Amino acid sequence: MSVTARMCARCATITERPVLIAAVHQGSGPGADIYACADCAPAFPPAPDVLDLFSGRRGEGEAR
Numbered sequence: 001m002s003v004t005a006r007m008c009a010r011c012a013t014i015t016e017r018p019v020l021i022a023a024v025h026q027g028s029g030p031g032a033d034i035y036a037c038a039d040c041a042p043a044f045p046p047a048p049d050v051l052d053l054f055s056g057r058r059g060e061g062e063a064r
């Protein structure tokens with residue numbers, strides 16, 4: 001029943017009551033879970049465009 005504090009992806013606030021917005025599963029390596037605080041959760045789009053990560057420019061723009 002332990003709640004892990006997560007950082008809000010929107011306001012970067014550490015919240016002890018994170019709301020899971022999206023779970024990004026990569027082909028290799030650990031995925032990234034996107035959390036938001038209770039205040040920011042409603043501001044996130046209902047359906048995150050995960051596919052956009054693949055259809056968009058990849059490789060270019062990643063490294064900087």
Ligand SMILES: [Zn+2]
Pocket residue numbers: 008009010011012013036037038039040041
């Ligand atoms: Zn927030």
